Amino acid sequence: MSQASLYERVGGLGFFEQLADRFYAGIATDPVLFPLYPQGQDLAPARRRLALFLVQYWGGPTTYLAERGHPRLRARHTPYTIGIRERDCWLHHMRVAIDASGAGDAERQELHAYMNLAADAMVNAETASELSPGVGR
Template sequence: MQSEEKAPFDTPYAWIGGEAKVRALVDRFYDLMDLEPHYAALRATHGSTLEQARQKLFWFLSGWLGGPQHYTERFGHPRLRMRHMPFTIGIRERDQWLACMDQAMGEVGVDATLRARLRDSFFQTADWMRNVGA
């Protein structure tokens, strides 16, 4: 088994480039979701405006990546699965979320090694969020 190299930064938040890069990532993610027809099912789960979701994802990702705990300071524990239960999340929505986030990471220039690690973590979380079989 291959040993994992030590990350070049103490946290993924620092590695990604801090607040400005997390904001750019979240903004590109939601811009893509709004613009690209192949993310239509994902976009449909978000209602008419993306501003609240955009802000909450920025707050959440900042803390999840090891930066400021904006989300938990405002709302407490994320309880992601519970908070997403009102929305239909199946394989299609999961896969569109993952593809959209991966595209956004590529477009804002997330380091390739970090991008691969985040893809794995995002998949685990997104798959756990599914609440319908398909």
């Protein structure tokens, strides 16, 4: 028998809904990231898309695919300018959400490792952000 998917190990859909809730609660207060989100005050649709994507990625139901098609995440992010600063802000909120999630150590580590790589892959404006003052980190 192969090991249970991370989706199963963390308890399924509710875990990812709560993770996305926590993440987007952070986004709602973020002066760098909040303006990027196209639907104004209403982050609920974006929150749902993130939760369903993560569910699918970690081995749960493929509702995301049914509703949105193939993820093509990097292509879907090209409308938004994502430099080092935006990546770091995104990762900050995701780290807080993962650490508050109640997942076990191994699962938290897997989630952090994936998010670090995925967030790097979404950067599409590195040079511009590196040139702006006070960014770095």
